[in-house]
Amino acid sequence: MNTLTVKVGDVLIGSAHPIVVQTMCNTPTSDIEATLAQCRRLASAGAQLIRITVPSLSDVPHIGEIRSRLCSEGIFVPIVADVHFSAEIAKALVPVVDKIRINPGNFHPEHQRARELFGEFLDLCKEHGKAIRIGLNHGSLGKYIIEKYGNTPEAMALAAMEWVKMCMDKEFYNAVVSLKASNTVVMVEAYRILARMMQDEGVVFPLHVGVTEAGNGDSGRIKSCVAISTLLSEGIGNTIRVSLTEDPEKEIPVAQYLAHRYSSAAPAELSEREEYILKAACDWGAPLLNRDIDDVPIQDDYLREELLQACRRRFYKPEYIACPGCGRTKYDLENTFNKVKEATSGFKDVVIAVMGCIVNGPGEMADADYGYVGEGAGMVTLYRKKDPVLRHIPENEAVGKLVELISSDQAK
Numbered sequence: 001m002n003t004l005t006v007k008v009g010d011v012l013i014g015s016a017h018p019i020v021v022q023t024m025c026n027t028p029t030s031d032i033e034a035t036l037a038q039c040r041r042l043a044s045a046g047a048q049l050i051r052i053t054v055p056s057l058s059d060v061p062h063i064g065e066i067r068s069r070l071c072s073e074g075i076f077v078p079i080v081a082d083v084h085f086s087a088e089i090a091k092a093l094v095p096v097v098d099k100i101r102i103n104p105g106n107f108h109p110e111h112q113r114a115r116e117l118f119g120e121f122l123d124l125c126k127e128h129g130k131a132i133r134i135g136l137n138h139g140s141l142g143k144y145i146i147e148k149y150g151n152t153p154e155a156m157a158l159a160a161m162e163w164v165k166m167c168m169d170k171e172f173y174n175a176v177v178s179l180k181a182s183n184t185v186v187m188v189e190a191y192r193i194l195a196r197m198m199q200d201e202g203v204v205f206p207l208h209v210g211v212t213e214a215g216n217g218d219s220g221r222i223k224s225c226v227a228i229s230t231l232l233s234e235g236i237g238n239t240i241r242v243s244l245t246e247d248p249e250k251e252i253p254v255a256q257y258l259a260h261r262y263s264s265a266a267p268a269e270l271s272e273r274e275e276y277i278l279k280a281a282c283d284w285g286a287p288l289l290n291r292d293i294d295d296v297p298i299q300d301d302y303l304r305e306e307l308l309q310a311c312r313r314r315f316y317k318p319e320y321i322a323c324p325g326c327g328r329t330k331y332d333l334e335n336t337f338n339k340v341k342e343a344t345s346g347f348k349d350v351v352i353a354v355m356g357c358i359v360n361g362p363g364e365m366a367d368a369d370y371g372y373v374g375e376g377a378g379m380v381t382l383y384r385k386k387d388p389v390l391r392h393i394p395e396n397e398a399v400g401k402l403v404e405l406i407s408s409d410q411a412k
C-alpha cells in the first residue's frame with residue numbers, strides 16, 4: 001500500500017521501504033546499566049527501533065542518558081519512548097528521544113482536553129522534527145470511544161482516525177499508527193478498516209502492526225504470525241513488533257522472518273523447527289482467518305491445533321493473554337506465566353490473562369475471563385473479568401488462588 005514515509009532518526013518507515021523490525025526493553029528504565037546492556041544486545045540482534053517505557057517524569061533523563069550513551073558507542077538505533085496517560089511526560093520527551101508512542105485519548109479523562117493536549121504535543125514534535133506513534137489497543141479504548149462507537153474493530157479504527165485527522169489538520173505527517181489487539185480476528189479487521197479509511201481520506205500513514213499480549217513459546221509465535229502475515233500479504237504494515245512474554249531478543253528473528261517474507265528486509269537465521277512453525281503460520285493464517293478453509297490439511301496434530309486456535313476457529317485449551325513485560329513489570333513474568341499455564345491447562349472455554357503491572361494490565365487484558373496482575377512488592381491482584389476479586393495476595397499463593405477461583409466458578 002502506498003503510504004507516507006516517516007523518519008525516525010535515520011530509519012525510514014513506509015512507502016516502498018523494507019518492513020522495519022522493532023522491539024521493547026523489559027528492564028526498569030531507571031536501571032540505566034541494565035537497559036543499556038539490553039539495548040546493545042537488541043541492536044546487535046537486529047532491532048531497528050527500540051522502545052523503552054517512561055513511567056514517570058523522573059525517567060525522562062534516564063532515557064536521555066541511555067540514548068546518548070548508545071550514540072557515543074556508535075549504536076544509532078532510534079529510541080522510542082512509551083508513554084501512558086501523561087501529556088506532561090510525552091511533551092518532556094520530545095527533545096530527548098527519536099519517537100514517542102502515545103494513546104492521545106488517555107491524555108485526559110475529558111475528551112476535549114485530551115484533544116487540546118494532543119494538539120500542543122503535535123506542535124512540539126513538529127518544531128523538533130520528531131516522530132510519533134498513535135497507539136490504540138483494543139483493551140484500552142477509553143470511555144469516550146466505547147460510549148460513542150462501542151468496542152469493535154470499527155470503533156478502534158474510528159478512534160484512530162480522529163487523531164489521524166488532527167495530524168492532517170496540523171500538517172503533521174511524521175506519525176505511525178497502530179491498532180493492536182490480542183484477538184487475531186479483531187486485530188486483522190481493525191487494521192483493514194483503518195487502512196481503508198485512510199485511503200478514503202487520501203493520506204495513508206504507515207502502520208505499526210502487532211498482536212498484543214500474544215503470550216510465549218509456539219503459541220505466541222503462531223498467534224503473532226497468523227495475524228501479522230495476513231495483513232502484510234495484503235500490503236498492510238510497514239513496521240512490526242512480535243510481542244512475546246520472553247526475552248525481547250527472541251522476538252527479533254520471528255519479526256525478521258516476517259519482514260523478509262513480505263519485503264526486501266534482511267533474512268533471519270532460524271532453527272529448522274522455528275522456521276517450520278513460522279512458515280506454517282504464514283501459509284495457513286490468512287485462509288483460516290478469512291474463513292476460506294475450515295481445517296488445516298497437515299499430519300502434525302499439535303501444529304494443526306495451535307493454528308486453529310490462533311485463528312480462533314477451534315479452542316483446544318484455555319486461551320492465554322500475557323503482556324510481554326516492560327520497565328513497569330515488577331516480577332518474574334515469564335516464569336509466572338509458565339506456572340499459570342501449567343496449573344490451568346485442564347480448564348476449558350476460558351481466557352486467562354497474566355499482566356505485568358497494575359497500571360496498564362487491567363485495562364489491556366481486554367476480554368479475559370480471569371486476570372493475574374502483578375501489583376509490585378511481591379503482591380498480586382486476581383480479576384474476574386474487569387473486577388478485582390482478590391487483592392494483595394502474596395506471589396507464592398497467587399497461582400493456587402487463581403486455580404481455586406476458576407474451579408469454584410466452573411463448579412457453579
Ligand code: SF4
Pocket residue numbers: 323324325326327328329355356357358359360361364
Ligand atoms: S501491561 Fe505489561 S507491557 Fe503493558 S505497561 Fe504493564 S508491564 Fe508493561
